[in-house]
Amino acid sequence: MAELSFIDRPLGHPIKYKSIVDVFNENVSKEPEKDLFIQRFPDGTRRAITLSDLKLRATHTASFLLDQGIQTGDRVGITGPNSIEWIIGELAILMTGAASIHLPIIQGNFKKTLFEVKISGCKLVLFDPEDDKSFLKDTENFLTNNPPQGEGNPSFVLLRKTGNSTLTDVESLAIEYPTDRELPRIFPESTAVVFMTSGSTGKPKMVEFTHLALVNTESAFMMYRGENESGGICFSDRPFSWIGGNIIYCLLEADTRVFRDGRITAKGGDIMELWDIIMKEKCTSGLFLPFCIYDILQNKDKIIQTGYRMKSIITGGQIIKHKDTGIIGEVCERMYMVYGSTEVGLVTYCQLDSDMEVGQLGSTFPGVQIKVCGEDLNPVVRGEMGTFFIKVPWMLKGYINATEDQNKLIVDGWLNMGDVGILRSDGGLIIKGKTSNIIKRGTLKVVSGDVEECITSIAGVNDVVVLAVPDERVYEEVCACVVLDKTTPITMLDVRQRCTEILGDNVIGQDPTYFLEFDSLPRLATGKPDKVKIKQEAMIRLNIKTNLY
CATH class of the missing domain: 3.30.300.30 (ANL, C-terminal domain)
Structure with a gap:
C-alpha cells in the first residue's frame, strides 16, 4: 500500500506554562545590561536599550495605561514605524494583561485607521504618525468631538512627543508613573498579540495568539539566527507589526536585534549604507526578504571588498531561486530559507546551496505536523501534488472578525496554508506555489x-x-x-x-x-x-x- 503524504515530528519536551512577561523578566535577571535592541538612524546615529532599561520604561508605561482604565483582557492598538518607543509600548501593553493589536496606519486617512480601530475593539491606541500633520490634526479633532469617556470611543495616545500636538504622549508622561505598582497576573492562555497578515493576496487577516503559543514557538530562534547558533547580533528591519519582524521573539530569546526604518530597504535604498550598519554593529546574522537578497547580489563585489562576512542570512516569504544562492561563501557563510505563515509561525527550514532543488523546504521543526491533501481534504499518496495543511502546538487562537472564507481555512484544527506541493517518497517536501497561483488554462x-x-x-x-x-x-x-x-x-x-x-x-x-x-x-x-x-x-x-x- 502506498504511503500517504503525512509528517509528524514530536515536540520532544514539555510545554512551558508561562507568559511572555514571565520569560522576559527571567531574561532581565540573567543579563540586565545586555543591549536588546539597537535602532539606527539615516544620519548614522544609534540608540540602544538594555533589558533592564526596557523593563523599567515599559513598567512606567504599563502603570500609565492602567491609570487610563486599561484592564486585563482589553484590546490596545499599536501602530507606527519601527522604533524604541514602539517596543516599550508593546511590552507595556502585555504587562497590563491587555492584548496588543497591531494596526495599519493609513497615511493621510484617519477615517480608515479609525475604522480598523473600532472593528478590532480597541479601547486605546498607542500611535506614532511621524510627520503626517493631517493625520494628527484629524486625530485631535476626533478626540475633541468624541471624548474617550463616551461609550465606545477609543483613546489615542502618542508613543512619542510630536511637534506642538495637544495629544497625550507616553514618552513625556509615563516617567511620572510608579514602577512599584502591582501589575495584573497574566495567565498564559490569555490573548497576547493580534498580528496582521501581509495582505499579499487581498485584505490582511487579523490573527490572534496567546502568550502560551508564542512562548512555546519552537522555531522562534530561527527568525533571527541560523541553526544551532546563539549569542550573535541580528539585523532585521522588517516591520514590527508583521510576525516576520515582530519583537516578541527577541523578548523571549534575549537575542540582540539591530534595526532601522524598514521602508528604506523596501524602497531600494543604498545597500551599502545597510552593510555599513551591519559592519559597525558586528551583526552575525540577518533576516532579508528576497528583494533585499537581489539588492545584495547587485552589489556583491562592493560588499566583498569591505572584508566583512556574516555567519548566516535567513530568507523566506517567496520561493527562493538558484541565483539567490550566489551570496553564499562570499557575503555570508550560510544561508537558510524558512517557510511558514502568520497563523503557524515557521514550520520548516532549509540550509541552501547552489545545488538546491527549487522549492525544497527541508526539515520540519519539532512539534510540526504536515499533510498534503487532495480536494476531498484527505492526504494524497506521496509524490502526488496537493494542498498543505499544518498543525502546531503554537498556532493561532483564531481570526478576529473572521469572514466566512477565513473560518474555512481551519479544518478540524488544521490550517489550510493555501500552498500546493509534493511530499516525495524519500520524505522531501517541495512547494510549488500558492493554490491561487495554480493557473487553470x-x-x-x-x-x-x-x-x-x-x-x-x-x-x-x-x-x-x-x-x-x-x-x-x-x-x-x-x-x-x-x-x-x-x-x-x-x-x-x-x-x-x-x-x-x-x-x-x-x-x-x-x-x-x-x-x-x-x-x-x-x-x-x-x-x-x-x-x-x-x-x-x-x-x-x-x-x-x-x-x-
Missing part, C-alpha cells in the same frame, strides 16, 4: 512558480511575477510581469523566445500568453510583491474586464 494546470523560475534564470531579468488573468475561452491565461535590467541588451522578445524554448507553447506547455514589461513591481510594506496591484495594472494594460470570472 483550459484543462492544463500551470504552476506560476515554475514559470517564474524559468524567467528569472534568463540573464538580464531583474524581477518577475507570473499570475492568472481571466479569459473567456480557456478560463484563465498566464501573464508574466517582467522587470528588465536596463543596462543589458535583453528585450521582451528575447524573454518570450527563451520561455518558449524551455516551457513549450501556450497550448499544451506552460509558456505565458502575455508578457508585460514593468519598470518596477509594486510591493507591500513587508517587501512582498503586491500581486493585487500588479494584477490590476496588468488587466488594465491588457484591456481585460474584471467580470469575466
Whole structure:
C-alpha cells in the first residue's frame, strides 16, 4: 500500500506554562545590561536599550495605561514605524494583561485607521504618525468631538512627543508613573498579540495568539539566527507589526536585534549604507526578504571588498531561486530559507546551496505536523501534488472578525496554508506555489512558480511575477510581469523566445500568453510583491474586464 503524504515530528519536551512577561523578566535577571535592541538612524546615529532599561520604561508605561482604565483582557492598538518607543509600548501593553493589536496606519486617512480601530475593539491606541500633520490634526479633532469617556470611543495616545500636538504622549508622561505598582497576573492562555497578515493576496487577516503559543514557538530562534547558533547580533528591519519582524521573539530569546526604518530597504535604498550598519554593529546574522537578497547580489563585489562576512542570512516569504544562492561563501557563510505563515509561525527550514532543488523546504521543526491533501481534504499518496495543511502546538487562537472564507481555512484544527506541493517518497517536501497561483488554462494546470523560475534564470531579468488573468475561452491565461535590467541588451522578445524554448507553447506547455514589461513591481510594506496591484495594472494594460470570472 502506498504511503500517504503525512509528517509528524514530536515536540520532544514539555510545554512551558508561562507568559511572555514571565520569560522576559527571567531574561532581565540573567543579563540586565545586555543591549536588546539597537535602532539606527539615516544620519548614522544609534540608540540602544538594555533589558533592564526596557523593563523599567515599559513598567512606567504599563502603570500609565492602567491609570487610563486599561484592564486585563482589553484590546490596545499599536501602530507606527519601527522604533524604541514602539517596543516599550508593546511590552507595556502585555504587562497590563491587555492584548496588543497591531494596526495599519493609513497615511493621510484617519477615517480608515479609525475604522480598523473600532472593528478590532480597541479601547486605546498607542500611535506614532511621524510627520503626517493631517493625520494628527484629524486625530485631535476626533478626540475633541468624541471624548474617550463616551461609550465606545477609543483613546489615542502618542508613543512619542510630536511637534506642538495637544495629544497625550507616553514618552513625556509615563516617567511620572510608579514602577512599584502591582501589575495584573497574566495567565498564559490569555490573548497576547493580534498580528496582521501581509495582505499579499487581498485584505490582511487579523490573527490572534496567546502568550502560551508564542512562548512555546519552537522555531522562534530561527527568525533571527541560523541553526544551532546563539549569542550573535541580528539585523532585521522588517516591520514590527508583521510576525516576520515582530519583537516578541527577541523578548523571549534575549537575542540582540539591530534595526532601522524598514521602508528604506523596501524602497531600494543604498545597500551599502545597510552593510555599513551591519559592519559597525558586528551583526552575525540577518533576516532579508528576497528583494533585499537581489539588492545584495547587485552589489556583491562592493560588499566583498569591505572584508566583512556574516555567519548566516535567513530568507523566506517567496520561493527562493538558484541565483539567490550566489551570496553564499562570499557575503555570508550560510544561508537558510524558512517557510511558514502568520497563523503557524515557521514550520520548516532549509540550509541552501547552489545545488538546491527549487522549492525544497527541508526539515520540519519539532512539534510540526504536515499533510498534503487532495480536494476531498484527505492526504494524497506521496509524490502526488496537493494542498498543505499544518498543525502546531503554537498556532493561532483564531481570526478576529473572521469572514466566512477565513473560518474555512481551519479544518478540524488544521490550517489550510493555501500552498500546493509534493511530499516525495524519500520524505522531501517541495512547494510549488500558492493554490491561487495554480493557473487553470483550459484543462492544463500551470504552476506560476515554475514559470517564474524559468524567467528569472534568463540573464538580464531583474524581477518577475507570473499570475492568472481571466479569459473567456480557456478560463484563465498566464501573464508574466517582467522587470528588465536596463543596462543589458535583453528585450521582451528575447524573454518570450527563451520561455518558449524551455516551457513549450501556450497550448499544451506552460509558456505565458502575455508578457508585460514593468519598470518596477509594486510591493507591500513587508517587501512582498503586491500581486493585487500588479494584477490590476496588468488587466488594465491588457484591456481585460474584471467580470469575466
